[in-house]
Amino acid sequence: MEDHKNLDLVNTVLCDELLAEIFSHVKDTIDHKNISFVCKRWLMVEGKAKQNLGLCVPGGGSFLSFCSSIQNLVRRYSQITSLSLMMEGEDQNPELLEQVLVAVGSCSHFLRHFRFLAAKATLGGLQALARGCPDISSLHLMCLDPNHMPFLSNFRALRELSLVGCLASEKTNWGDVPAGELALEKLCLEGISPSNSGLGWLWLNCRKLHRLELFNCEGIGDTDTVALMQCLASVQELQLRRCRVIANLILRMVATSCRALKVLIFQDGGDTNGLHHVIRSCTSLEVLELRLPLDLFNEDLAIIAQNGVSLRSLRLHSCWMATGAGIKLLGTQLRSNLEDLALIRCRAIVQDPGTLTCLGQHLKSLRSLNLSDNDLLVDKELVAMLASSCQRLLHLKLRRCRKLTDKAMEYIGRNCQLLRSLVILCCDNITSTGLMSLLTGCQSLTRIWVEKGKLTDAVQNVASKRRVLLPASEPSTSDYQNYTFPAS
Known part of the structure; x- marks a missing residue:
């Protein structure tokens, strides 16, 4: 009887897989930390159960200690599929940080998503990562050396790539560099300047790209527009955020070479001429999101209304210059397909009474409506719109x-x-x-x-x-x- 009372049911009845499933449902941070203190078995199971891990590389005196213990750390969490590494301090010893990548490559064989934002990735670190983690499908790197760009083709499963800045180097004829075609479906570039190198090789070797995101970019790198246009031919989704210098160029190239575009998100841009070309040329466009506070006028809305025959989602942020007449055009022209409408901080809908009423009378297919940040919107205007368009909302x-x-x-x-x-x-x-x-x-x-x-x-x-x-x-x-x- 005494033996029965002392029997550890949790550790004798529950198998590792079931215990790991229980751990995966623990939400409280304190409980998560306490799990590893119960017993060695729980420590081992908790490590195997964890799939997502984020690490901050410390600076100062703790940097050397972290680099020496990284092997044991990643070995404990050997089952992780997602890993993010950030840098806390200013100390960036390339040789020691390469040890971090080598350790990850040697122990994290199930890794699929990797964000390395601690420092510039060295060639040796990338080689170890590609060799030890063959299933990496998503890679996020910063300040990649342009000469290392062709090595990305060694990541055979890579489908998503994000680069924060690229280093400048001597002008290279990337057409002479051996091709290494990438099967990338998504490419995100941030902070690219006209002097950055290596992108020419990237544009030449991306022929299956479906999604392109550019954030805070002032150039397209060391390439001619022909290579970039060939890369854009298959793009279905384009996001341009804070790319005022190159926005018009990119949009004009999309209008010329891309007929499959379905999603366009254009924010903090500038000249709307390129936008007009895209809307007129890309007749398959289904999602359009714009945040151009002082650049969007009634004429621009008229072009959207007349050419957006396939639009199912229209999102306008901070639409200050357009009036109620321009907004009403959207309702009368897009009424058959539009399912998702956002008019966020839209001055016309509060300054021109009846604008929302008109929209409600024509937009009978609305499933989603966003009128956020309209401080002066009153009950009467909202109710008047919902009276006609709320049946399917x-x-x-x-x-x-x-x-x-x-x-x-x-x-x-x-x-x-x-x-x-x-x-x-x-x-x-x-x-x-x-x-x-x-x-x-x-x-x-x-x-x-x-x-x-x-x-x-x-x-x-x-x-x-x-x-x-x-x-x-x-x-x-x-x-x-x-x-x-x-x-x-």
């Missing part, structure tokens, strides 16, 4: 619409019966009364993003019975990496 965002009141929530509760998610963060005049109207009216609601201070006991009880989640912070929606249209 699934997702509604009204973040920082400070003039909306409980009356608008009462209307939504009565009439938006298919609504699944609602964001009403920073809406000062919406109270717990409005929340109760939503919870008792919208039977399809699964999530309402709202401040904790508005959650009375009565609201939380009703939400619990209805299984409605009430998160206090809205998840980021700026990344379109996995963009999907609202479900039917």
Whole structure:
């Protein structure tokens, strides 16, 4: 009997696989740390169960200690599929940091996603990584030496590549460098200047690229436009953020060589002439997101309305110069296909009464609507739009619409019966009364993003019975990496 009481059921009955599954569901950080202190078996199982790992390489006196212990650390977490390495201090000893990459390559054989932002990756480190981690499909590097660029072809499974800056070197004729065609589907470049080298080889050897992202770039590297145009031919998604110097050039090349473009995200750009060419030429465009506060006028909206025959998603951020007349054109021309509309900080919809009413009368297929950051939007305008277009609405965002009141929530509760998610963060005049109207009216609601201070006991009880989640912070929606249209 005494032996039965002392029997360790957890360690005798639960196999490693089941214990690892339990560990994977532990969310609390303190509990995660305590797991490894229970016993050696739990320490071993916790290491095998972990799939994502982030490490910060310390500076100063701790740098040498970290580099000497990295082998044991990555060996403990040998099953990880995602690893991120950052640098905390200024000490960047290339030889020691190469040891880090060699250690990762020798122990992390299941690695698929690797971000190395501690320093410039050396050739020896890249060789060890490619040799020891053959399944790496996503690689994120900084300040890559242009002479090492052709070595990327050794990563046979590589499908996604992100480069933060490239070093400058002597002008190279990349056509004379042996080809190493990459099977890249996604390429992200940040901080590229006209003096950066190596991109010429990259453009020449990317022929299957589906997604291209350029952030804060002032050049296209050491290449002619012909090589880049050939690379753009297969691109289906293009993101240009803070690339004012080269935006017009890139957009014109896309309009000329790319007919498969489906997604265009253009932010903080400049000249809209290139944008006009893309919209007129790329008739398969389905998603268009623009944030050009002082560059978007009624004429630009007219071109979008007349040529966006395939648009299913249109997102306009900080649209200051357009008027209600330009916004209304979007409704009258795009009414048959548009499912997702965002008018964020759009001056016309509050300065020109009736603009939203017109949109509602024509956009009958809307599934997702985002009117966030329109401080002066009032109940009457919102209700007038929803009266015509809320029948199929699934997702509604009204973040920082400070003039909306409980009356608008009462209307939504009565009439938006298919609504699944609602964001009403920073809406000062919406109270717990409005929340109760939503919870008792919208039977399809699964999530309402709202401040904790508005959650009375009565609201939380009703939400619990209805299984409605009430998160206090809205998840980021700026990344379109996995963009999907609202479900039917």
